[in-house]
Every structure is written in structure tokens, then in C-alpha cells.
Amino acid sequence: KLSKRLEKVATYVNKGARMADIGSDHAYLPVYLAKQQQIDFAIAGEVVKGPFLNAKQEVEKEGLAHVIDVRLADGLKAVNLEDNINVVTICGMGGPLIRDILNSGKEKLENKPRLILQPNVGEKDVRVWLQENHYKIIDEDILEEDKHIYEIMVAEYTSEQTNLSEAELLFGKYLLENKNDVFRKKWHKELEKINKVRVQLKQAKQVPEQKIAELDNLQSLIEGALN
Template sequence: MKKAVLSDRLAVIVEQIDQGAVVADIGTDHGLVPVEAVVHREAEHAVAADVNAGPLQAASDYIASCGLTGKIDTRLGSGLTVLKETDRIDTVVIAGMGGTLITEILEEGKAHLRPVQKLILQPNVSAGRIRQWLFDNGWKLTNERILKEDRHVYEVLTAVPGEAEAPYRENQEPFEKQLLFGPYLLKERNNAFKDKWMREKDNWQQILQQLANAVPTEQTTAKKQKLNQYIAWAEEVIT
């Protein structure tokens, strides 16, 4: 099998892996990230894990075709539970799923994160939930990347154990705003960032219009206030 060409999204993820790391790719799909980690980041060893047998078999076939069966283990199972102490994993990649699911995987697998020195997380939606989890659990956000690929916008978050408050202190913006938009991305504000938040602003405005016809309750009033705040913030960051 010919070695696959990485998408821009996966290339950005692989860039965050340190040379010589020991990597676990949770939800590996076709095994592309662990193969790249071993070949180009000189990862000492890797674990490719997935909860579904089909994608894991595809990963196993691809790994074998690259001659890396001895360097990359494949594991069938849920989240971080597939990891063993003897793996000596120092870097965990979780990519290509929703932010809520990623936080659930992190929360349920906390015990397996004790030896881990780096998290590389790529949510398809709800990156703010991941930032909140990292903050609450003593992980310091060290880098954020945002890119557009095939009309989708992706965020890649990198974190290490440490002073979780640090990146949020460097910005004068409200904490909730930084959680939503990302402390590093707020400074950069590239075209992919602006495109994402223009779309989100349109969605929020549509929800606000629907709420205009709803029976006023404490809940709907609070939701309107929150949406108005988010729309105002979005307008600030995209201009």
C-alpha cells in the first residue's frame, strides 16, 4: 500500500508531536497520525486505538503496509482505557470528534493521563468545552492552530501539565470570551478564524430570532442575553 498523503488538518496535528515522543492516537481511524509520528517525528513507539473494529483493521493494514507493525500497536477499546503503564505514553492525540466527546474521554481516562506530558486535541466543534476542561484539570494551553480545509474549519489545541491560568492572564479579554474563541487565536485572528465566527454569528442570530417568538421565561431571557453577548463578541473579533 502506498503511503498516504496527509491532509492539512492531520499535518498540523503531527507538527505538534515532539521528536522522539511516545504517542497514543485515540480514535485513530486509519492510523495516519501514528505512522507519521514514527516516520517523521521519530516517535520511539506509538499506540493506535479505536473503539470500532473496522477503522482499526484499516489502520492495522496501513501500518503493516508501511512496515511499522513492530513500532505501532493497535488496540480495540474505548478512549484512554486501552493504554497500559508499560506503554510509557507521553503524548496523547485525540482528533476528529466533538469537543464534548473529547472532554468525556479525558475525564473518564484521567488515571491514564498521569504520565502524559502533552495533549494534542482537535475537536470538530465545541473547542471551548475542551479549554474549560483543561483549565479545570491543571493543563496549560500552550498552542492553538485554526485552519480551513474542504469548507470545514478546524482547531488544534496543545496543552501540557502546568499553570492553567497563564495563557488567559496574558490577554485583557474576559475569561469566558477567551474560553470561547481561544486566547492564542484571539491574538492571531487569521482568515479561518474570522470565517468560523462569521458563521457562528449567523447561527446565533437565527436562534435569537426563533427565541423572539418564545414565551418569556427566566431560561429564555438568560439564553437571549448570552446569545447577544456572543454576537457582540463575534462582531468585535471579525472586524
């Protein structure tokens, strides 16, 4: 059974999509979508041999090799422009890695596919990249599964310039508008982490002024968001 997290991601994949799932591991997401006949074609990209073989095996076991092409490649190198991919999913990695994958594969985004991204941490890095690269976030989600809190962002290419505020880049514009229980829980936890870091910093020989100023700024942003 697919995780609640990937099930949620799946709801943002357009019907009839030609998708590339980068860092696909077992290819669970494209397999699920192909079984629902939600997609026309998928590339399951993996850079590591083990997960690549897992994905191949899963796709063959499900008899879906005619829909899902499993490719061993680093990031968006798995994609060719002729594949006419219109949805790219990158899930279950840190935000900085997702950003680096997008950034080093920019030329593979020429057809301006929808991006559905699910960073485990460092969501802000992803939002900054999207904004700098003419991708507008059109929806966001936050959910909890097995004691982890996950964010999902959906972005579409735009010719306009978007200008998110510091708070919107950190929290997510849509998540900030809704402030649901999971959102509140996530940021309450972050406040607790900040307090722990403060305790540790107090033990430092020299007062790390800059670090403390950063924490103050972060804390006031979070408190502002939770009000």
C-alpha cells in the same frame, strides 16, 4: 496523502515521542509520523471494530507493526502507564467527547503527557477541562480544509493555576491574539448562525428570555473579538 488538518497536528508531536492516538480510525497520523521517523512508538486506539481493523491493516501494509500497536479499547483504556506515553493526540471528534475521554481516563495521564487535541466543535468544553486539570495551552492553530474550519490546541501539564477569561476559553488565547483570516471567517459564520436562531426564536409562543440573554452575551463576545 495526509489531510492538511492532521499534517498540522503532526507538527506538534515532539521528535522521538511515544504517542497514543485515540480514535485513530485508519491510524493515518501515527503511520505518517512513523514513516518520517518522528516517533519511537505509537498506540493507535479505536473503540469501534471497523476502524480498528482499518488501522491494523494500514499499519501492516506499511510494515510498521514494530512501531505502532493498534488496540481495541475505549478512550484512554488503550494506554497503560508502562507504555510511557508522552504525547496523546485526540482528533476529529466533538469537544465534549474529547473532554469525556480525557476525564474518564485521568489516571492514564499520570505521566503528564503533552496533549494535542483537535475538536471539530465545542472547543470551549475542551479548554475548560484543560484549565481545571492543570493543563496549560501552549499553542493553538486554526485552519480551513474542504470548507471546514478546524482548531488545534496543544497543552502541557503545569503545577500553576491558569486563569483564562471567558473570551479566551471561547476563542482560544493564541487564536485571539492573532485573529487571522480563518479565525475571522469562523466567527463571522457564528454571528450568522446566531441571527438565524434569533429569527427562529421570534416565532416561539413564549419569549425564551434566557436563551435570548445567552445569545446576546455570545454575540457581544464575538463582536468584541472581531473588532
